[in-house]
Amino acid sequence: MRIAVTGGTGKLGRAVVAGLRESGDQVFNLDAAAQRPDIRVDLTDYGQTLSALTAVDDRYSAIDAVVHLAAVPAPGVTTNAATFHNNITATYNVFAAAAAAGIDNVVWASSETLLGIPFETPPPYIPLDEEYPARPEWHYALAKHLEETMAAQFCRWNPALKMIGLRFSNVMEPADYAEFPSFDADPHLRKWNLWGYIDARDGAQAVRKALDYDGTGVEIFIIANADTVMSRSSASLAAAVYPDVPVTRELGEHETLLSIDKARRILGYEPQHSWRDADPL
Template identity: 45%
Template sequence: MTSTNTPLTLGETARPVKPRVVVTGGSGKLGRATVAHLSSSGYEVINFDRVRPKTASEDGKTGLQGAYRLVEVDLTDMGQVLEAMMEIDMAYKSIQAVVHLAAMPSPGQSSSSKQFNTNVASTYNVLEACRKLGITNIVMASSETLIGIPLDIKPAKLPITEESPLLPESAYSLSKLVGETLAEQYVRWSQQTHRTPTGGEAKIISMRFSNVMLEEEYATFAGWQDDARKRYWNCWGYIDARDGAEAIKLAVESRLKGHHAFLIANNNTVMKKSSKDLVQEVFPGVEYSPLNDNPNVTLLSNEKAKKLLGWTPKYDWKP
């Protein structure tokens, strides 16, 4: 089917109709996997990123690892965000969904104020542009850091779930908490018909990704096995980028409404030592109720995502 009945922007030529999704930060580790997975699943993906994939052509039309277009956008500039979501000459017009992954990642790589301000402003601009344009299908990268990473203060009980207290301990994790708070309020606004007479109630899914890993990084896991404290800071959690991408696809396709947060972690920890022994060694006295009888079972519960999104991680480092 061609896009002859779909509004075209200036200079755009008709092409097969596909649901169009913006992925912000599509050039990052999780972003690359997400762009490739959504593209192979029948979506037309637009990558909003100031970083060009190493394989990208000079004109930004090919070598984009599955994306239809790379659009260089400063997400802290509301004008750029709004315009890029509306249309880009000779490329596209109209967006159906947004996956917001872009952020200054992990603490310690910039001044704290820059990291916080950049992440919060970017998230606000993305959500506000979606509101103005009536885009109600939104998936955002939140963070496992909300659980209190680096866990210098012991968790109240294990495993950690979406209902565990939110304890940001850095400017980065605080920016992610603000992002989830923004999401809750934008959903509330979307429920008010006098504010959004045509858009309808929004779906915003905040995904608290555990430490994202590429397949080639599994070789590094051997360096942690001699000392549980080398990797205790997030309860020994991780997620393969490919499984993270699948969780995002399922979230985009979910019929949920409102704001929902999900922990996205592998079924196993990064350690060969049993989860019970890890808890006893590093978090003695903390109440622990294993999710199942897998000796290496995750301490970051992924049960909610399995139940509500139908997601199951497939890629395992095989301890």
């Protein structure tokens, strides 16, 4: 496929671009920070976005699928309003331009923050899944919530469209794993996302699976690694930090508390990388 990846210069984006190219796809990175041979695009400008998803001179004359990762990547990077305006505008432009260009295969980065992060209000149950209504607590998460709502309406307008939102957990690269043992001293340090993470390479796997998924309409998936960032057991973490939160089933020793059951069942997603297997740095 000819795939446009927005934000391919970022932490997750680099892994996604590399993974798709290894699969044999033609991949074009559209990014405000791009340098040749990538393509510089301001996604908050609809005209630029539409042009980029239609044709670019000697690069391509059409695009088959879009992976939208570009965004202010987290809360607190800039002001609340700037984060919200940038992310919701860029995502609307990508969704609308893809529709105008006749692209019916769209995968985009939603966020684990919709689960209620940073859980100052405890989660409704553990492990968390996609079944309860979104609980955005930050302006960053509010934009992500509206993106999911927007995708549902685009799919209602066009029943042939497939849009898959991936609620990525905290993205990590192998170099980040050296810090993980320091989390063990205090389980409260990482309670804000229930001790979850996603290896960027497994994030790329999820994108590949989502692009290949044969379906229509909007689907939302939590994408995390199969384990937590902690050495202590998942059951002990839940009991120590959230003793009043129901645990809905027996937990594996280090099982993620951000359930990936739906992604496993529907997409065939299965994490291949863990910080526990990384070479010590």
